[in-house]
Amino acid sequence: MFSLEYITDSIQHWLYSTFNPTMALLLECLIIILLVTAFFGVLGLVLVLMERKVAARMQIRLGPNRVGPKGMLQTTADTIKLMMKEGLTPDGADKFLFNLAPFIVMIAAMLVLAPIAFAKGFQIWDINIGVLYVSAVSSVSVIGILMAGWASNNKYSLLGAMRSGAQIVSYELSAGLSIISIVVLSGSLQISEIIASQQTGWWLFRGHIPVIIAFVIFIIAVTAETNRAPFDLAEAESELTAGFHTEYSGMKFALFFLAEYINIFIVCAIGATLFLGGWMPLHIGHWKGFNHIMDYIPSSVWFLGKTFFLIFLIMWFRWTFPRLRVDQLLSLEWKYLLPISMFNLLLVTLIAIMGWHF
Amino acid sequence: MYRETQIINDAATLPSAEGELVINVGPQHPATHGVLHLVITLQGETIQKVEPHLGYIHRSIEKMCESLSYRQFIYVTSRMDYLSAHINNHGCVLCVEKGLQLEIPPRAQVIRVLMDELTRIASHELWWGAMAMDLGAFTPFFYAFRERETINDIMEETCGTRLTMNYMVPGGVMYDLHPNFQKRVKDFIQLFNNKIDEYDDLVTGNIIFQNRTKGVGVLSKEDAISFGCTGPVGRASGVHCDIRKLYPYEVYDNLSFDEIVETAGDSYARYLVRIKELRQSIRIIEQLIDNIPEGDFQAKTKAVLKLPRGEFYSRVETARGELGVFIVSEGATTPYRIKFRSPGFSNLSALDHMSRGSKIGDLMAIMGTLDLVIPDIDR
């Protein structure tokens, strides 16, 4: 049967049999760099198009429909436009930090991609602390945002960056605690093992109500972490015009824009991996026939399907809810989500110890 | 150097008190819906002071009107509060008619009121969408425009234009109603009754929306009167200020509708007043649409109008509040002096008072529910 694992294995086998091990490793790195960059480009285009189409559907309009078949080349055209644009640097800006910031945000987003399992055996780097790595590296992007806000020498940018800092640091706590509840259940930090532990069923279904609560908190927290509406205070356009990227234009702006969408993809991928079994097909108890049919669907389709479902969920939020106020945002985290997720973690631990899960 | 350039530069360089941040909101800013310029002083995210700077769209309409005849000046006022253009024109013709002591045919009166209420619905629709957008919800804007389009189509059919209708003439209205008018308005009422419930589902009941607006920008009744706040802003603070009820003009005294008064005075109350007014406007249209009297749509008037020497004041309830038209006549064919008391101007003056001590996000909620139309303020 067609499998990505087979392709990667044969490429690796060929590389190691043709070159010496160092050379083979270097070539592997090169291939991965190319693949990841290409993947980022495509992902950005697809997600922006998806966002625009979803938004259009919800807003009873058509969305992009002129460039290419059904408007599918619209985002490509937009990207070309952004590349042709002059990247302005304001006079009063700290030029070094100003130009560095979008790359930091982008690199942080790229790094998180490493431990994500796209399909069965199709993973860049299966480290044994995968989940910890993801939570650690994803918080680096806040430095880029603070840098952008500070270096722009613009009060709107500064306010946006400060809001963003406060928001990301706070919401990482509940996102982390929700992740830990799955780590407790599966007993491992390694992504591949977490997926393997869901062989018999996804944690969302096996872990009773506490895991469902953890999942909801996770979705809320990552929506906030990626600065998406209703938590888009960092770029609240009716308050701060465009927040931390007010002064950016051209490709540097595009990098922020792209990083936002990549971050959404990554957090949704993590959510799909932890709660919805990653590339694991849907299996129901002892229905042998049903399970067998499900196994025929390629694992990459399972993974991307789950991830895009979560992405759709987050887009749905954006086009439905009004924005929170900054103090309400923080009180939601510190007064409600954090205590709930702490207590919830205790419950999950109890379930794990007593073996009450299915 | 232009004053505004000076202000913008000062805001950037002036030494301010410890920890204070002065930022310019506008003249181009997504939340000001036009060229309004606010200089706000912040302490962290808390607003210390809001100082409006006006005049970016000042055209001196009052001076222009002094050289236009009594038939012409009416249409300049469409460009003041362009969202209730029709009601502005109404205020002007009422004032001219008061001076000429004209008797308006009943058909014209009913047509005027019908058009007024349709304009009010259209205006509140746009406000609803724009206000939700200020609070970060984009989708309501499109929902609001869907229904507003229907009204614009009705207007286009009868008046010839969609936004600045210029349908009023002293003595009546310019043309008779289009034959389709009644049918289309009835269709609209049927459509719209369901849509208001949809609005409630989408925005009114939303917990985030309620948290953003309840207790925000509170204006007490005394302050509302003192600041001259009228319309939904005044009524949300408990002031009975609906000109249609207090000083009825045209056929309003024969109609049954409620003056919506809330007492909380916060942004949520202002929101509720407008949403409930939508239903009242529908109620008025329902009462009139089947009872349009037959007859002339225009009284006979002279070609050149001359108001007798004296002072005339008329007021109407626009979608934003009380519009006063004050004409001083010296007996000539043009007004000697004309003054428009625009509702937005007085409502804006309360902005500083209302927003002190709240957050930047609240400022947008307050401005959204004040429903400012900048040309109405600057004139």
Next chain:
Amino acid sequence: MTREELKENIIQYRPNAVFDETGEWLNVFIETADWKSFAQWLRNDVLQMDYLFCLTCIDWSQTAAGKTVLTMVYHFTSTTFRQALVVKVKLDRNNPEIATVSDIWRTAEFHEREVFDLFGVRFLHHPDLRRLVLTDDFDGHPLRKDFEDPVNMIKL
């Protein structure tokens, strides 16, 4: 409160007040010097004129009657008695000065700034008397009848 009662009340307070009853509402003329105390009486005493709904100025220089007169026109009403009153104060056109009422009716703050901007009337003790709609370096007061702007004004 009827119009007659309104008039009687004013006569009791100001026996020498001058009235003009030709218009829709009762007009009363007040001297510049008496204006502030009269305004305070209007607001706080029996009349309870708490709502200043229109504040404007008229330049009479093109009429035979008043070559050198500006008239401030205040429209009041009371939210309790619903009886409107128009107060007029005549000012010297060459040196127009009048006490502010922005401390009594807060809406007057913006309206007085507008009148200062467009007519050049100086409001004494106004908290923030600057031009409102025009630029600070603007020359002249456009709503005065003798204002000429050959570039932007078209004579009909």
